[in-house]
Amino acid sequence: MAIPFGTEQLSIYYGHFQAVKQISLAFPEASVTALIGPSGCGKSTFLRSLNRMNDEISGSRTEGHIWMDGKDLNEPGTDVIKLRQKIGMVWQKPNPFHKSIYNNIAFGPRYRGIKGKKALDEIVEKSLRRAALWDEVKDRLNESALSLSGGQQQRLCIARALSVDPQILLLDEPASALDPVSTGKVEELISELKKDLRIVIVTHNMQQAARISDYTAYFYLGNMIEHGDTEHIFTNPDNRLTQEYIMGRFG
Numbered sequence: 001m002a003i004p005f006g007t008e009q010l011s012i013y014y015g016h017f018q019a020v021k022q023i024s025l026a027f028p029e030a031s032v033t034a035l036i037g038p039s040g041c042g043k044s045t046f047l048r049s050l051n052r053m054n055d056e057i058s059g060s061r062t063e064g065h066i067w068m069d070g071k072d073l074n075e076p077g078t079d080v081i082k083l084r085q086k087i088g089m090v091w092q093k094p095n096p097f098h099k100s101i102y103n104n105i106a107f108g109p110r111y112r113g114i115k116g117k118k119a120l121d122e123i124v125e126k127s128l129r130r131a132a133l134w135d136e137v138k139d140r141l142n143e144s145a146l147s148l149s150g151g152q153q154q155r156l157c158i159a160r161a162l163s164v165d166p167q168i169l170l171l172d173e174p175a176s177a178l179d180p181v182s183t184g185k186v187e188e189l190i191s192e193l194k195k196d197l198r199i200v201i202v203t204h205n206m207q208q209a210a211r212i213s214d215y216t217a218y219f220y221l222g223n224m225i226e227h228g229d230t231e232h233i234f235t236n237p238d239n240r241l242t243q244e245y246i247m248g249r250f251g
């Protein structure tokens, strides 16, 4: 199968319960794909499976394929640590390490074997600049990351994911815990980052999905009901279920 990055017939179970049902979805480069749908429809489970994070949940099982550059990431021999460097993840609640701002960013590169101060300084600056946080923190790099505001902490988590040069960024409701100003900054950042990355975002915020995504997939009860250009999904969806959700008639 020649999908640069995407799933083929992906199913995910918790015990006997099937949370994700045979979803095939490709993620084009330099684009944002939004996963939308009512609570419990399988968005986060699907998102977490893309870098094999869902495997960490005991009792979960994934069937089908996750393709990246011709390799099936769902194969048992996959090195998940390396995989998670290529496919970074940012969670709903900012979760910086209890370390300095600098060491949050330097952690991943050090783990990969980069030890020199100059090289680490460069990565820290570059990652913070890419996450639009450098100007706000450049004079306090040795302070605790926990001294930052919630919105700054979330951009720090994005910078941390960027520090190991991922090709793909998975974002699970990254702005839902943030105030409108911080949300705007994260949205601007996503639009900037997509120039170099594939981004997949779970969001409950329809306006946000419409604003920042190029493609939208609508999930319902573990099925992907519809997928296509965001403009099409939001203005003239093919499926009645998608339309009802977008119009706020349920969910």
Ligand SMILES: Nc1ncnc2c1ncn2[C@@H]1O[C@H](COP(=O)(O)OP(=O)(O)OP(=O)(O)O)[C@@H](O)[C@H]1O
Binding pocket: 014, 019, 037, 038, 039, 040, 041, 042, 043, 044, 045, 046, 057
């Ligand atoms: N660890 C788990 N163990 C058992 N079932 C789970 C687990 N995590 C999720 N589920 C179930 O899988 C289904 C999909 O959950 P998931 O969190 O992926 O949905 P979601 O669309 O992301 O929901 P939300 O929008 O509320 O975050 C739900 O029925 C949920 O109860």
